[in-house]
Amino acid sequence: MINYQRFTLDNGLRVLVHEDHTTAMACVNILYDVGARDEFPDKTGFAHLFEHLMFGGSVNIPNYDTPLQEVGGENNAFTSNDITNYYITLPSANLETAFWLESDRMLSLAFSEQSLEVQRNVVCEEFKQRYLNQPYGDVWLRLRPLAYKEHPYRWATIGKELRHIEEATMEDVKAFFFKHYAPNNAVMVVAGDVTFDQVKLLAEKWFANIPARPKQERKLPREPKQLAPRREEVYADVPVNSIYIAFHGPGRIDPDYPVMDLLSDILSRGSSSRIYRALVKDKPLFSEVNAYVCGSIDPNLIVIEGKPLPHVDMAEAEKLLWNQLYILKSEMMKETELQKVKNKIESTMVFAELSILDRAMNLAFFEVLGDAGLYNQEVAKYLAVTPSDIQRVAQEIFMPENSSTLIYYAKEQEHAE
Amino acid sequence: MLNRTVAPSRHDIQDIAFVQPDEVVFDNGLRVFIFRAPTQELIKAEFIFQNIFDGSENSLLHTCASHMLKEGTKTRTSTQIAEEIDFYGAYLMPEYSFDQTSLTLYSLNKHLSSVLPVVHDILNNATFPDAELETYIRNNKQTLQISLQKNEYLARRLFFKNLFGESRYGRIPTEDAYDRLNREDLIELYRKQVHPQNCTLILSGNITEDVLTQVRELFDIRWRNTSEASRIGSPIFPDFTPKTVVEERADALQSAIRLGMPTVNRVHPDFPAVQFVNTLFGGYFGSRLMRNIREEKGFTYSIGSAFASLQHTGFFTIATEVGVDSTGATLAEIEKEFDILRNTQATEQEIALVKNYILGSILGTIESIFSHADKFKAVYFYGLDLSYYTRYNEIIRNMTAADVQRIANTYFDYNNLLKIVVGKSSSNFF
Numbered sequence: 104m105i106n107y108q109r110f111t112l113d114n115g116l117r118v119l120v121h122e123d124h125t126t127a128m129a130c131v132n133i134l135y136d137v138g139a140r141d142e143f144p145d146k147t148g149f150a151h152l153f154e155h156l157m158f159g160g161s162v163n164i165p166n167y168d169t170p171l172q173e174v175g176g177e178n179n180a181f182t183s184n185d186i187t188n189y190y191i192t193l194p195s196a197n198l199e200t201a202f203w204l205e206s207d208r209m210l211s212l213a214f215s216e217q218s219l220e221v222q223r224n225v226v227c228e229e230f231k232q233r234y235l236n237q238p239y240g241d242v243w244l245r246l247r248p249l250a251y252k253e254h255p256y257r258w259a260t261i262g263k264e265l266r267h268i269e270e271a272t273m274e275d276v277k278a279f280f281f282k283h284y285a286p287n288n289a290v291m292v293v294a295g296d297v298t299f300d301q302v303k304l305l306a307e308k309w310f311a312n313i314p315a316r317p318k319q320e321r322k323l324p325r326e327p328k329q330l331a332p333r334r335e336e337v338y339a340d341v342p343v344n345s346i347y348i349a350f351h352g353p354g355r356i357d358p359d360y361p362v363m364d365l366l367s368d369i370l371s372r373g374s375s376s377r378i379y380r381a382l383v384k385d386k387p388l389f390s391e392v393n394a395y396v397c398g399s400i401d402p403n404l405i406v407i408e409g410k411p412l413p414h415v416d417m418a419e420a421e422k423l424l425w426n427q428l429y430i431l432k433s434e435m436m437k438e439t440e441l442q443k444v445k446n447k448i449e450s451t452m453v454f455a456e457l458s459i460l461d462r463a464m465n466l467a468f469f470e471v472l473g474d475a476g477l478y479n480q481e482v483a484k485y486l487a488v489t490p491s492d493i494q495r496v497a498q499e500i501f502m503p504e505n506s507s508t509l510i511y512y513a514k515e516q517e518h519a520e
Numbered sequence: 521m522l523n524r525t526v527a528p529s530r531h532d533i534q535d536i537a538f539v540q541p542d543e544v545v546f547d548n549g550l551r552v553f554i555f556r557a558p559t560q561e562l563i564k565a566e567f568i569f570q571n572i573f574d575g576s577e578n579s580l581l582h583t584c585a586s587h588m589l590k591e592g593t594k595t596r597t598s599t600q601i602a603e604e605i606d607f608y609g610a611y612l613m614p615e616y617s618f619d620q621t622s623l624t625l626y627s628l629n630k631h632l633s634s635v636l637p638v639v640h641d642i643l644n645n646a647t648f649p650d651a652e653l654e655t656y657i658r659n660n661k662q663t664l665q666i667s668l669q670k671n672e673y674l675a676r677r678l679f680f681k682n683l684f685g686e687s688r689y690g691r692i693p694t695e696d697a698y699d700r701l702n703r704e705d706l707i708e709l710y711r712k713q714v715h716p717q718n719c720t721l722i723l724s725g726n727i728t729e730d731v732l733t734q735v736r737e738l739f740d741i742r743w744r745n746t747s748e749a750s751r752i753g754s755p756i757f758p759d760f761t762p763k764t765v766v767e768e769r770a771d772a773l774q775s776a777i778r779l780g781m782p783t784v785n786r787v788h789p790d791f792p793a794v795q796f797v798n799t800l801f802g803g804y805f806g807s808r809l810m811r812n813i814r815e816e817k818g819f820t821y822s823i824g825s826a827f828a829s830l831q832h833t834g835f836f837t838i839a840t841e842v843g844v845d846s847t848g849a850t851l852a853e854i855e856k857e858f859d860i861l862r863n864t865q866a867t868e869q870e871i872a873l874v875k876n877y878i879l880g881s882i883l884g885t886i887e888s889i890f891s892h893a894d895k896f897k898a899v900y901f902y903g904l905d906l907s908y909y910t911r912y913n914e915i916i917r918n919m920t921a922a923d924v925q926r927i928a929n930t931y932f933d934y935n936n937l938l939k940i941v942v943g944k945s946s947s948n949f950f
Contacts (some may be wrong), residue, residue, distance in 0.1 A: 194533045374598075
C-alpha cells in the first residue's frame with residue numbers, strides 16, 4: 104500500500120507526492136508517455152536514442168550531470184516500448200536542484216550537434232554490446248517482427264537496425280522532442296523525505312510556466328488476430344540449440360492480465376515451478392527453461408523458452424514444452440499450487456516497496472495506465488484469480504495458431520580454446 | 521522572473537548514523553547480529569560461513585556446495601524443499617563469494633515459523649544427492665559453453681587467471697573441473713564448514729522476542745558443531761608481473777578490455793582515499809574515463825573502474841567493451857588519463873564534486889534496515905566495526921588535490937597493469 108496525494112498544474116503536468124520521512128533522501132521520477140511504439144517504422148530506436156540526448160544539456164543548463172553530482176544526487180533513465188522514465192535520487196535538503204534540472208529539460212534541450220554525434224556512437228555500441236556481440240543477443244530483433252505484423256511492438260526499443268540510429272538528424276530530434284516531451288504528456292512523482300506543500304511550491308515555481316504542447320491522440324494500428332502458427336529457424340554461431348515460443352495475450356489493464364502473469368509463474372517461477380521441475384530437475388531434458396510475460400501496455404506476449412540438452416533433439420524439445428501447456432489447458436490446477444504463486448506475488452510486492460525509488464516508479468507507471476490508485480489494487484486482483492480462470496486463459500492463449508516459434512540451431516563449428 | 525541559469529542554493533550533506541546491531545552469542549558459538557525495524561513485514565536471516573580451504577584451493581567445490589545445499593536433506597527431497605519455501609512466498613538463496621558462503625532467507629513475518637525449520641534441516645542434514653549433482657554439472661557445463669562465447673566473460677576469466685593463478689581467487693570453471701566434482705568432497709566440505717562456530721547470523725527486520733525465541737530453539741539448542749574449529753588458511757598468490765594478453769576473435773564486433781593489478785584492501789589506511797581517487801577516475805557516471813571514452817569519444821556504452829576488497833588481498837580493475845576499431849585508441853586514452861591523474865593536480869571544483877557525489881551516494885544506499893546490515897557486513901569480516909564509516913567520511917571530506925596526486929602516484933600506474941584484450945586489437949598499440 105502506497106499513500107500519495109496529487110495535484111495537476113494548469114499546463115497539464117500531473118504531480119504525485121509520496122511522503123516517507125524515515126529516509127533522508129528524496130526521489131523525483133518523471134515519466135514521459137512515449138516509447139518505441141510511438142516511433143515511425145523507418146526511424147526506429149528513436150525514443151531510446153532520445154533518452155540519451157536528454158543528458159546532453161538543456162536550454163539554460165549546459166551540463167545536466169555535474170550540478171546534480173555536486174549536490175550528492177544520482178540519476179538514470181530507461182526506455183521501453185511504452186514509456187520513457189527518468190529519475191533522480193538525492194539528499195532531500197537539495198530537492199530543489201532536481202526541480203531546476205528537470206524543469207529546464209522539459210522546457211527545451213540545448214540540441215547540441217556534438218552531443219547527437221557522440222550519443223549516436225554510444226547507442227550503436229550499446230546495440231552491439233547487448234544485441235549483436237552476444238550469443239542469442241538478437242532474439243528480440245527476430246521474435247518481435249515474427250509475432251507482431253502491424254503493431255509497432257514489432258521492433259525492439261533499441262531499434263530495428265543500426266542504420267536508423269546512424270542516420271538520425273537534428274531535425275528528427277527536435278521534432279520528436281516537441282511532439283512528445285511536454286508537461287501534459289508527463290507524470291512527475293516526488294517521493295521520500297518531502298512534504299506535499301513543499302512539492303507544490305517547487306512545482307509551481309519551476310514547472311508552471313512551461314507551456315503545454317498540442318497532444319496528439321495515439322492511433323496505433325491494432326495487431327490483427329493471428330490465424331496460423333509462425334516459425335523462424337536460424338543457424339547461428341551459438342553453442343547450443345535454443346527455442347522460444349511467443350503467444351499473444353492480454354494488455355496490461357485487461358482483467359485477464361494477472362491470470363496470464365500467474366500462468367507464467369506457475370510454469371517457471373522458483374525452483375518448485377512446473378517446467379523447471381519437469382524438464383530440468385526431474386528428468387535431464389533441458390539445461391534451462393523459462394516463461395515470462397512482456398508486461399507491455401498494449402496486447403502482450405507470453406514467452407516460453409528453453410535450451411535442450413544435447414541428447415534431446417529440437418522436435419522432441421518442442422513437444423515437451425507444448426506438453427506442459429496442454430496440461431495447463433486440460434487439467435484444472437489445484438488450489439494449493441495457485442495459492443503458492445499468489446503468496447509469492449504478495450511477498451514480492453512487499454519487496455518492491457522497500458525503496459522509495461521503486462514506489463515512485465510504480466506510482467508513475469500506474470498513473471499512465473489510468474490511475475496511480477490502481478497500484479494499490481494490484482494484489483487483490485491477483486488474489487482473486489481462480490483455477491478455472493487459469494484454465495480458461497491457458498486455453499485461449501496456448502493455441503498453435505496463436506504461436507510464434509523461434510529456433511536457434513548451433514552451427515557445427517570448431518571452438519578455439 | 522525566474523532565472524533558470526542559476527542553480528538553487530546547495531545544502532551540506534549530513535553524515536548518516538548507521539544502525540548499531542545487538543549482538544548475541546549462542547551457547548554453541550553462533551554469533552548473531554540483530555538489526556531491528558519494528559514496522560517492516562519482511563525478515564531477512566543471513567547465515568554466513570567463512571570458506572574453509574584445507575590444503576586445497578579448489579574454490580569451484582565451494583561454489584558447487586553452496587548451490588547444492590538446497591538439493592536434498594535426510595528427510596526432504598530437492599522438490600520438497602522448493603515447494604515448502606515457494607509455498608510461503610519466501611526466498612532461500614545460497615550465495616558464494618570469494619571468502620564467504622551464505623544462505624539467505626527472506627520471509628514475511630507471518631510465515632517465518634513455517635520456513636525456518638527448512639533452513640534448519642538444510643544446515644544440519646544436507647545430503648548432496650548424486651542425481652542432483654549430475655544435473656548441476658550437466659547444466660553448468662552447458663552454461664559454460666554459452667559464456668565462453670562472450671568476449672566479456674573470456675576477458676574476466678583471463679584476468680582472474682593471470683592475477684591470482686592457482687589460488688582460490690584465480691580458479692576458473694572448466695568442463696574438466698566440473699567433471700571432477702564429487703559427492704564425497706562436497707560432504708567433507710559441508711562437515712568442515714557448515715556448523716555454528718564457523719557461522720555468523722545476521723537477522724534484520726521486525727525481530728521480535730518471539731522471532732528470537734524461534735531462532736534460538738532451532739539454531740542454538742538444536743544445532744551442534746560437527747567439526748573442530750577449522751583453519752581457514754591463507755592463499756599463496758603468484759608474483760604479479762604486468763603483461764599484455766590478447767585473444768583474437770575473428771567475428772568480434774567489440775573488444776572486451778580488462779586491465780588491473782593486485783592492490784590494498786579495506787584494512788589499509790589508504791583505502792578510503794583510494795576509493796575517492798577511483799571514483800574520480802572511473803567510479804561513477806561523471807568520472808574521467810566515462811567523460812572521455814564514452815561522452816567525448818563515443819567508443820563505448822560504458823567504462824568503469826573499481827578497487828575490490830578481498831579478505832587476503834585487493835585488486836584494481838578497469839573494464840569496458842569497445843567497437844573493435846577503437847580498441848587501440850581506447851587503450852591510448854586510458855593511458856593518457858593515468859598520466860593526467862599522476863602528473864596534473866585536480867581542480868578544487870572536481871574535488872568538491874566527487875566529495876558530494878560520494879557523500880550523497882552513501883546516503884542513497886540506505887533504503888531499508890537491510891542496507892544497514894549490508895554496511896555492517898562489509899566491514900565486519902575485515903575485523904573492522906562501524907567506526908570505519910566515520911573515518912571514511914572524515915577522509916572523504918578532507919581530501920585535497922595534493923592527496924589525490926599522492927594516492928595516484930602510489931596506486932595508479934598504467935605501466936604496472938595486467939592488460940587483457942579479447943576481440944580485435946590494432947597491433948601498433950602493443
